[in-house]
Amino acid sequence: MPVRVQSDDFDGGAEIAKLRTADRSVGAVVAFIGTVRDLNDDAAISELTLEHYPGMTESALQEIVDEAKARFDIRDALVVHRVGALAPGDQIVLVVVTGAHRGMAFDACEFVMDYLKTRAPFWKKERREDGERWVEARASDDEAAARW
Amino acid sequence: MRDSVGNLVRLRLVYLARLREAFSSAGERLELAPHDAPTVAAVVATLRARGGAFESELAPGRAVRFAVNQRLVRADHPIADGDEVAIFPPVTGG
Numbered sequence: 404m405p406v407r408v409q410s411d412d413f414d415g416g417a418e419i420a421k422l423r424t425a426d427r428s429v430g431a432v433v434a435f436i437g438t439v440r441d442l443n444d445d446a447a448i449s450e451l452t453l454e455h456y457p458g459m460t461e462s463a464l465q466e467i468v469d470e471a472k473a474r475f476d477i478r479d480a481l482v483v484h485r486v487g488a489l490a491p492g493d494q495i496v497l498v499v500v501t502g503a504h505r506g507m508a509f510d511a512c513e514f515v516m517d518y519l520k521t522r523a524p525f526w527k528k529e530r531r532e533d534g535e536r537w538v539e540a541r542a543s544d545d546e547a548a549a550r551w
Numbered sequence: 552m553r554d555s556v557g558n559l560v561r562l563r564l565v566y567l568a569r570l571r572e573a574f575s576s577a578g579e580r581l582e583l584a585p586h587d588a589p590t591v592a593a594v595v596a597t598l599r600a601r602g603g604a605f606e607s608e609l610a611p612g613r614a615v616r617f618a619v620n621q622r623l624v625r626a627d628h629p630i631a632d633g634d635e636v637a638i639f640p641p642v643t644g645g
Contacts (some may be wrong), residue, residue, distance in 0.1 A: 408555055419602055437645050454568050454643065455568065455644070456565070456618070456621070456639070459618055459620050459621035459622075459637070462620075462621060462622075463623070477568030482645060484645075488568075495644075495645065496644070496645050512588075518645060519644060519645050520628060520633070520642070520643075520644060520645040521641075521642065522623055522642065523642060523644050523645075524567070524618070524639065524642055524644075525637070525643065525644025525645070526567065526568035526569070526640065526642060526643050526644070527643045528568075536567040537568060537640070538643045539641075539643070540614065540642065540643050541638070
């Protein structure tokens with residue numbers, strides 16, 4: 404399964420091993436892991452809850468992976484995204500891209516993250532000392548996705 | 552041949568994240584008034600006319616995103632009887 408949405412944590416090393424050892428033409432592996440920060444806009448964060456749109460989420464992620472494979476000369480790509488309540492330091496998202504060479508693998512990994520941040524139906528809610536607050540989308544994320 | 556009063560359009564609406572909280576609802580069934588070529592924008596206009604949170608959250612200029620049958624679309628996307636229309640704030644995953 405190249406895309407997964409789950410509440411459980413993931414093991415990046417094990418996921419990378421599965422993806423790369425299955426294919427001996429792989430000469431480059433690029434991985435990105437997004438994690439929960441303890442500070443956002445100078446406010447302390449005690450918990451981050453990830454909501455999603457069941458039914459759409461996996462197909463949206465699959466579409467992004469398919470698009471990456473069509474645009475870049477890569478061997479395979481994997482996305483694992485967590486949902487539910489997370490704490491500072493927890494892992495949120497894993498993207499792994501394998502390729503024969505590093506250039507396209509780096510590009511494809513960035514592409515997947517930029518598209519995920521603007522097209523995959525996830526929403527973050529922060530718990531702070533003064534209460535809960537939905538995280539606002541950043542214009543810089545739209546700009547990053549528009550590069551491709 | 553198209554009926555002169557338009558086609559009946561029954562939709563399943565889904566509200567997510569901040570909008571689910573603002574509308575105090577995860578979704579509802581909506582029957583759109585007969586309309587010649589209904590789009591997502593017609594749904595938004597119908598909801599906005601209710602006033603309250605619907606009017607303020609869906610006001611022109613507010614950043615709102617849409618999906619029809621679980622695919623991201625623009626407001627001018629056509630809708631048909633039986634569609635699932637999701638309305639939500641810009642996404643913030645990753």
